[in-house]
Amino acid sequence: MNELCSLAVYGAGDDRSFALGDYEGPLPRWCPGCGDHSVLAAVQRLLVAEQLAPERTVFVSGIGCSSRLPHYVRTYGFHGIHGRxxxxxxxxxLHRPDLSVFVVxxxxxxxxxxxxxxxxxxxxxMDMVALLLDNNIYGLTKNQTSPTTPQGYPSNTQPRGSYxxxxxxxxxxxxxxxxxxxAQTAEWIPAHLFATLQAAHRHRGFSFVRVLQRCPKYTAPLFEEGMRKxxxxxxxxxxxxxxxxxxxxxxKHSIHHDPLDLDGARRLAEEGxxxxxxxxxxxxxxxRYEDIRRLRSFTAEEKIDLLEGELERHAV
Amino acid sequence: MATGVDVLTEPPSRPEIRTIRTSEHVLEIVSDSGEGAQKCGQIFGNVSARMGNGVWTVEIIPAEIEPPPRSPAGASGNRVRIGKGPVTNWGDETELVVAFNEQALLGRHRLGALASHATVLIENLWATHADPGIRGQWSEALAEMEGSGYRIVEVPMEERCLTVVENARRGKNMFVLGLLAWIYDRDRDLCRDQIEGAFRKKSEEVAAANVRLFEEGYDWAAENLDFRIDVETSQAREPMVVMNGNDAIAFGAVAAGMELAAMYPITPATSVSHRLGEMFERFGGVLHQAEDEIAAAGVAIGASYAGKVAFTITSGPGLALKTEFLGLSIMAEIPLVVVDVQRGGPSTGLPTKVEQSDLLAAIFGQPGDAPHVVIAPATIEECFHVMVTARRIAEAFRAVVLVLSDANLATGMQPFRRPAIDPAWLAESPDQSPVPEGMQPYQWDPRTGLSARIMPGQPGGMHTLTGLAHDEASHVVYDSSTHQRSSTMRSRKMAVLQRALQPPEVNGPPEGKLLLVGWGSTKGAIEEAVSRARSEGLSVSSIHLRFLSPLEPGLRGIFDRFGKVMTVEINYSDEPDDPYITEENRRRGQMAFLLRAQTLVDVDCWTRVPGEPLRPRLILDAIRGRMRKELMP
Amino acid sequence: MQSEISTEAALAALEQPRTLFLSAVADLVGELGRLLVQDRDSEQGREQRSAASLGAFGAGRVDARRFAALISDRPVLPPAALEALGRARAVLSAIVTGGPEPFVVVVGPGEDVAVAVGAGLARLGRVFGAARVAALARAGAYRSSEHASLLEALPFARWNRGERALAPPLVVRVEGPRPRLSGLADLLNGAVKIALLAPASESPAPLALLVSPGVFVAQGSSLDLLERLRSSPAPGIVAILPERSSRFVHDPAGGDKLRDRLTVEYLSDVPPDDSRSRRDFRADEEQAQLALLIAAASGGSANGQVERVEDLRSDPAGLLAAWLLREASLPPPVDARAGAA
Known part of the structure; x- marks a missing residue:
């Protein structure tokens, strides 16, 4: 368990500061008008604002359109398998609490x-930010109903509307x-998106953010009202x-809501x-799981001593 | 086994005591679940090991935690084989049984576990029990065992225990330990030490009561029994330790410097995590009990990606669930160690019983071309050491290394040479130095397919790892030449590893009529059978494989020097003379399948799925049978 | 009544961040150990090491020479670099296994606390010095004449951001009645956490001058404060003082406004001691600063503050008024609010 195994990295004179260019990866290949673009921009802005060292930041994703995001951020990225x-x-x-982890x-x-x-x-x-980029549809596999597709909205798998x-x-x-x-935010309100990401990043614990997000190809109508009105x-x-x-x-509409009020939060979360x-x-x-028990790392010599002691208990 | 038994008569100063001198003996203690027969067996095994006997202990485990009391299926306990020299397997039939009730005994009888000359010490409570139903069961059970040849000795266990404690159910096991200590002339101080060690956690009073129960049993035996068994010891060897295979895996993992294990409870692998959880609490490290088998694989892979090599522990059904993640780990070249403690399958199968049916799934179970390493320890000692090797290979080759253990190794206990821990075993601290300019995350050496690992924290190494097809820079690339090249690189690593392997040693003469091939926990039984067969003049040798994928080199050359090659495995195969079975449709043992494909030698197999370790005598019979049939004129 | 919190109890309360620091050090010890072994070896040595690393299961099954040939090694470092690495490693090892002594600073009566703490941090700074030496040695840039002193000490002012973020907590025991603390402000940065034990302090509010927006500052007599300091992500200081001292917590996590960050549990009513031949202006100044802070905070929002100070032993408004009247030279609360909020 290496809390901060980067002691050696910070050699003399490492007082770097990071600009947007330090976080920009290759040009994204999402559809024009896709909400993922706004999320990427907000994420990069956050990295600059928080001055997160690129080598100590990891974006982890699954499979889907949004899961390509790590490829477009110049930090470490882990583009794994669907749902995992x-x-x-x-x-x-668990192994590296020193890293800043974002899940997309x-x-x-x-x-x-x-x-x-x-x-x-x-x-x-655990202390990480989890972004649910929710466009209410399976986009990459071309228009299948997802659990968050509104009832009645058609797709290729439920053509007469989600059941x-x-x-x-x-x-x-x-x-x-x-x-x-x-938290919930919307990709078409960049200021709110950024502020929410920042609050999520600064929160110590599992920060779940649902980002409402257009799919211009398959679910544009679902978000039109929210964007225009x-x-x-x-x-x-x-x-x-x-x-x-x-x-x-x-x-114009706002509610003063104390985030410590869980019952209130549950009421507000209901569809309205x-x-x-x-x-x-x-x-x-x-x-927090990672805080519950932590021992310091042991050197090889210490470990061998401990192991010898343990073997002694099994000695014949 | 019957070799080396002779009967002596002592001077008739008191009830005549026969002392049976033998080079080895198999005994077992069976009870209802929860009566502590396992603890009794373990202490007996430990004491015997400390006195200089070779020991192999196997747990007798019912599938349920608390099966109905007094039922044949509920027999729970320990089977201990002790000998003068090293004991490498559980042996043949049991020669002395201590049974807490006749139903547990009947369960063992029905499995054919007992030798016809077995002596049975049994609780005398049931024959005269107030409940007529129980008395009826007693007489029915004895009737069923009639003619078996057992010598049955009734022992007033409950009655004697009640003189010491109020609840005899909690005390019989130490009373029985006392009986056994007298019969086998075990060192009483060693026994007391062990009892105190085992019960001190509860309280000093509990420990003291258990010591008194032990003495009661010892004294009763001394006054009433007419036989003793003297198994020779061979003292003064190198320092030894005793543990079961799952403990050894946990130990080995820590000795290999691994600091994170993720698992989901599954029999018979779970006890690895019990030991690890306890060790990590003190040694630093994380045992993560995940929400499911898939997550356990994911957590181990995430941890491995970002630091020292991590591992996950499972059994067959769990391995099935992890396959997609294993594919990712192979594709993205994230080092990972996976331990599969095999049990009977398919599906939920025989959760507590031994089988070797996961071999092909372990090697070929991942969709897509997914080259990786599969190795199998053959002894409990190897369970310890294999983790060091597995971790090292995983790290050096950026590979998945799957370790195939099984329920026999997992629950068997055996003394072995105390490992001399070497600092070189410990995983190196992750390299966090800056990545040299221009270095790529998959900078494959075209000769070997190997590439250096870059991990988070290293400045200048930022990239996004992906399970999609990718090039050296980890960029997603779908073109055909890249996929061909990267597939070649991942595969070449296996060839490179194989070229660094050495051919297996042949047990016995390097040429002859029959060569047995085994892998995993069957080594002891196979080699014992081979040795007995050779003493009968049969021309048999054996090899035992550890590297199963890639396979150890030189097999073809070894096979060519024998008239016939036959695998011995605990997995299913059709018998050649079964109905409908032909050369063409015969389903063979899994190692036989593999060897035929890899060597083009007509490898035969003899396999069984009895849900228990193979007995040397059965293998010997198979050797005789096949040799008679095919090799003798 | 004297504070009963021992150095050991304070060390125990801050064990977790100290553990993190030591983990980082231990990991570097491991990493350097590897370099030292690898780079010293000949080809034959590499083969032996390869064999050893494969363990007993690998013995006789994996050809160590072939295996060694597959594993790319780092370039061999020159002897001078190896020597420097070895010395760096020794410094780090000593910290890992040396017990809590380096994490405790004792300040004699009349000594400047900031100077003593600065010296303590500089001594611990040799860990970062050693890490830098290791990095320099690996890069071939180590010059003993220039860099050897890094293994002795590295003053806090020269720690970079990453190093400050790794700073270990210190327990500081101050003897004497008038701890001089104002200079500590420069050291409360990064992850620095200080548990200050001043059982003989007579100053009512020695930490008031250290209150600034991003720093956790609290004084009182309870061990719970150390737990709050430990769990705060901010740098900070907690003073454990005799019971008659003022008790307050300034927690940056409270929010952007002073009134959300500052909670005053008790405002000491020890009057300035006019009978002394030489009045302690600084102690009074500190208490006045605390009073000012309260004024600023309560002025910010009446609702917010009344709740927080309602359990004061005496009427806070009266106390404040008394202070303000007595300290005629102080600016009125309205200005102070403008300045602090």
Missing amino acids: ALPVATGIK MGDGDCTSIGAGHWLHATRYN LPALNPLEATLGMTNASFV PDVIELLVHDDGVTVPALAGVY DRIRLGVFFRDESRS
Whole structure:
């Protein structure tokens, strides 16, 4: 277990500062108008704002359009398999708590094939940011219903409309034991997106952020109203949550919501007439898996001593 | 086994005591689950090992935690084989049984576990029990065993234990240990030390009560039994340790410097994690009990990607669930150690019983071309050491190394040479130095396919690892030449490893009529059978493979010097003379399948799936049978 | 009443961050050990080491010479570099196994606490010095004349951001009645956490002058404060003082506004001692600063602050008024609010 095995990296004179260019990877290959572009921009802005060393930052993703994001950020990236980003991120963080870990998942990744990991990662409450880029559809595999597709919305697999009510990821996360940070934002409001990412990054624990996100190809109509009519948006504001004063002029509806109020958060998370954005719940006092027990690393000599002692107990 | 038995008569100063002198003996203690027969067997095994006997202990485990009491399927306990020299396997039939009730005994009888000359010490409570149903069961059971040849001695276990403790159910096991200590003339101080060690965790009073129970049993035996068994010891060897194979794997993993294991509970692998959890608490390290088998693989891979090589532990059903992640680990060349403690399959199969049916799944189970390393320890000692080798190869080759253990090694206990821990075994601290300019994450050496690993924390090494087809820079590339090249590189690593391997040693003459080939936990039984066969004048040798993929070199050359090659495995194969079976449709043992494909030699097999380790005598019979049939004129 | 918290208890309360620091050191010891072994070996040595690393299961099954040939080694370092690496490793090893002594600073009566703590941090700085020496040696840039002193000490002012983020916690025991602390402000940076034990302090609010937005500052007499210091992500200092001292917590996690960060549990009513021949202006100044902070905080929002100070032993407004009246030279609270909030 190497808390900070980077002691040697910071040689003399390492007082680097990082600019946007330090985080920019190759040009993204998402469709024009895809919400992933805005998320990428906000993420890169966050890295600059927080001055995260690129070599000590890891983006972990699963499979799907959004899971390509790590390729476009110049940090370390782990583009793994469908639905399993969270276990990988858990392993990274367990072995290397010194790394900043971001998990990028789509709605299929997080709420369908990897749903079990999502619940348990919430409960582990390890210090990482988990982004659910929710476009309400399977995009990469070309238009299949996802758990978050609204009821009645057609796709290639349910052509006359999705059969069931959509899964509400906020409710599910808020219902899970030991949840410590649950927020929702929208990629078409960059200031809110950035502020939410920053709050998530600064929160110590598992920061779950659902980002509402257009798929221009398959679910554009679902987000049109939210994008065009500020009236359907309702901001949750609080000093302990996200407050973007500049948005007050555009978005008239806001609720003062204390993120420590879990019952309130659960009520607000229910589907309603308006799209609610902001921090629903935040409690830093929840147990964090990686903090519960930590021994310092032992040197080889110490380990051998311990092993010899242990062998002695089995000696014949 | 019957060799070396002779009966002596002592002077008739008291009830005549026969002392049976023998070079080895097999005994077992069976009870209902929860009556502590296993602890009794373990202490007996430990004491015997400390006195200089070779020991092999096997747990007798029912599938349920608390099966119905007094049922044949619920027999739980320990089987101990002790001998003068090293004991390499569990042996043949049991010669002395201590049974806490007749149903447990009946369960063992029905499995054919007992020798016809076996002596049975049995609780005398049931024959005269107040419940007529129980009395009925007793007489039915004895009737069923009639004619078996057992010598049955009734022992008032409950009655004597009640003179010491109030609840005899919790005390019989140490009373029985006392009986055995007298019969086998075990060192009483050593026994007391072990009892105190085992019970001190509970309280000093509990420990003291158990010592008194032990003395009670010893005294009762001394006053009432008319036989003793003297197994020779060979003292003064090098320092030894005793543990089971799962403990050895846990130990070996720590000695290999691994600091993270992820698992999900599954029999019979779970106890590795018990030991690891306990050691990591003190040695630094993480035992992560994941939400499922898949997550366990993912956590181990994530950890390995970012630091020292990590590992995951499972059994067959869990291995099936991990396959997609193994494919990722192979594709992205993330070093990983996977331990599969095999059990009977398919599906949930025989969770507590031994089998070697995962071999082909272990090698070929991942969709896509997924070259990786599969190795199998053959002894409990090797369970310890294999982890060092597995970790090293995984790291050096950026490879997945799958270690195939099995339930026989997992639960068997055996003394072995105390490992002299070498600092070179420990995993190196991750290299966090800056990555040289221009170095790529998959900078394959075209000759070997090897490339240096870059890990998070290293400045200048930023890249995104991917399970998609990729080039040297880890860029996603779908063109045909890149996929061909990268597939070649991943495969070449296996060839390079294979060229560094040495041919297996032949046990016995390097040429002859029959060569047996084994792998995994069957080594002791096969070699014992070969040695007995050779003492009968049969021309038999054996080899035992550890590297199963890539296979050890030189096999073809070895095979060519024998008239016939036959694998001995604990997995299913059709018998050649079964109905419908032809040369063309015969399903062979898994190693036989592999060897035929790799060597083009007509390798035969003799396999069984009895849910228990192979007995040397059965292998001997198979050797005789095949030689008579095919090799004798 | 004297503070009963021992150095050992304070060390135990801050064990976790110290463990993190020592882990980093231990890992570097491992990494350097590897370099030392690898680079010293001849080809034959490499083969032996290869064989050893493959363990007993590999023996006789894997050809160590062929295996060694497959594993690319680092370039061999010159003897001078190896010697420097060895010395760096020895420095680091000694810290890992040397017990808590380097993490405790004892300050005699009248000594400047900041000077003593600075010296303690500089001594611990030899860990980073050793890491730098190792990096220089590996890069072939190590010059003994220039760099050898790094293995003795590295003053805190020369620690870079990464090193500051790894700073270990210190337990500082101060003897004497008037700890001089203001100079500590320069050292409360990165991950520096200081548990200051001053059982003989007579100053009512010695830490008030250290309050600044990003620093956890608390004083009182309870061990719980050390737990809060440990779990705070900010750098910080906690002073454990006799019970009659003021008790307050300034926690940067509270929010952007002073009133959200500052909680005053008790404001000492020890009056300035006019009977002394020479009045201790600094102690008074510190208490006045705390009063000012309270004024600034409570002025910011009446609602917010009243709740927080309601358990004061005496009426806070009255206390404040008394202070302000007595310290006629102080600017009125309105200005202070403007300055601090």
